Every structure is written in structure tokens, then in C-alpha cells.
Amino acid sequence: GYNEYGSLGDGTVADSPLPVQVEGIADAARLAVGEYHGCALRSDKSIWCWGRNQRGQLGDGTTTDRPTAQAVPGMTNMRSVAANGQHVCAVQNGNKVYCWGKNLFGQLAHGTTTDRSTPTEVGAMTPAVSIALGGEHTCFHAAGGRAWCAGRGSSGQLGDGTGTSRSTPVEVNDLADVVQV
Numbered sequence: 001g002y003n004e005y006g007s008l009g010d011g012t013v014a015d016s017p018l019p020v021q022v023e024g025i026a027d028a029a030r031l032a033v034g035e036y037h038g039c040a041l042r043s044d045k046s047i048w049c050w051g052r053n054q055r056g057q058l059g060d061g062t063t064t065d066r067p068t069a070q071a072v073p074g075m076t077n078m079r080s081v082a083a084n085g086q087h088v089c090a091v092q093n094g095n096k097v098y099c100w101g102k103n104l105f106g107q108l109a110h111g112t113t114t115d116r117s118t119p120t121e122v123g124a125m126t127p128a129v130s131i132a133l134g135g136e137h138t139c140f141h142a143a144g145g146r147a148w149c150a151g152r153g154s155s156g157q158l159g160d161g162t163g164t165s166r167s168t169p170v171e172v173n174d175l176a177d178v179v180q181v
Contacts (some may be wrong), residue, residue: 005052006067007036013067022050023068034083034101035135040069047075047090053085056117057101063117072100075119084133090119095127095142105136106167107151113167124169132181140169141181147172 001008009022022028025048028040037051037058048069049058056063059072070163075098081090087101087108098119099108106113108126110121122128122140125148130141137151148169149158154162159172 002036003067005036005065007038007051009038009050009067009069011068024048025069030081032081032083032088034088034133035085036129037083037086037088039072039081039083039088041078041081041090045076045078046092047072047078047081049088052086053117055088055102057083057088059088059100059117059119061118072119074098080130082131082133085135087133089122089131089133089138091128091131095129095143097122097125097128097131099138102136103151103167105134105165107122107136107138109138109140109150109167109169111168122169130180135143138181139172141178145177145179146180146181 004103010020011023024042027043030041032039039049050066050069065083077093079093089099100116100119103115125140127143128140132139139149145176149164150169153165160170
């Protein structure tokens with residue numbers, strides 16, 4: 001596929017018509033792919049990311065593109081990772097949620113619209129069971145079977161009955177006993 005920003009993670013920026021191995025990742029338990037970047041939850045429960053880093057979506061404190069996978073500092077003992085657009089969120093064992101990257105509409109759920117190039121805890125969503133990311137919004141499955149979303153809401157994608165963007169999570173209306181988002 002397309003690899004201008006190193007999004008294939010093979011150490012090059014050359015497109016490939018065939019599958020390639022992400023350099024240094026032979027033990028991925030889960031993968032998450034966004035817009036020109038990817039992240040892997042490794043078997044040791046660490047998170048590694050590669051590719052385009054224009055908005056800090058690789059979580060390494062920079063905006064430097066990386067054609068090979070790099071560990072995301074502090075992301076240890078992780079349970080899951082999700083990516084979409086230009087942001088990433090992860091759930092740690094113990095149900096803490098961390099998000100980083102583009103935050104134009106508040107999709108990182110930190111209460112601001114400031115991009116983050118390092119993982120920042122989403123305190124309002126701890127404990128969380130699962131997460132799902134859209135291009136510019138994020139939804140959380142909270143303990144107790146409730147769903148919450150933050151970010152771009154212009155088309156009603158936050159489920160709160162409005163078309164308003166939110167930088168802090170709002171509960172999805174008329175949805176109970178959620179199992180997973």
C-alpha cells in the first residue's frame with residue numbers, strides 16, 4: 001500500500017504492492033490503524049507506533065514521522081489500543097484510558113482542543129472497558145454498561161441528541177447495558 005510517511009512500518013517510504021513485515025514487531029497481539037499511521041499492542045503489553053506523526057499521533061512527544069515502530073513512552077501493562085484519523089487511544093489494565101494526537105474537535109476527551117503528542121489520561125473515563133474511534137470522535141464503554149463520546153458532533157455522531165462538538169465525554173442517549181463500543 002501507500003507508504004509516503006512510513007505508514008507500512010517496514011523502515012522505508014516506498015509503496016508496496018505486497019504485504020510487508022512491520023520492522024521489529026513479530027509479537028503483535030492487536031493492531032490499530034489510523035490515517036497513515038499504525039500502532040501495535042505487543043505481547044509484553046506495550047504499545048509501539050509508526051508512520052505519519054503530523055499531529056503527535058505516534059505518542060513519542062514529537063511530530064516527526066517514523067518509518068519504523070517506536071515504543072510509546074509510559075504505555076505499559078496495556079489491554080487494548082484503537083486508532084483512527086490522526087488520534088490514538090488505549091486502555092490500560094486497571095481500566096485507565098489514555099489518548100493522544102489530533103484534538104481539533106476535542107476527540108481526545110481532555111476538555112480542550114489542543115493536540116497532544118504524548119499519552120494523556122482521560123480521567124473522566126476511568127474506569128473504561130472498551131474504546132472505539134471515528135475520524136474525529138471517540139466513544140468509550142464505561143463500567144456499568146454506559147457509553148460516552150467526545151469530539152466532533154456535527155452530524156450527531158456523539159449520540160447526545162445534538163449536533164454539537166464536545167471536548168469532554170457526554171453520555172449517549174437511550175443506550176443501556178452496553179457490552180462493547
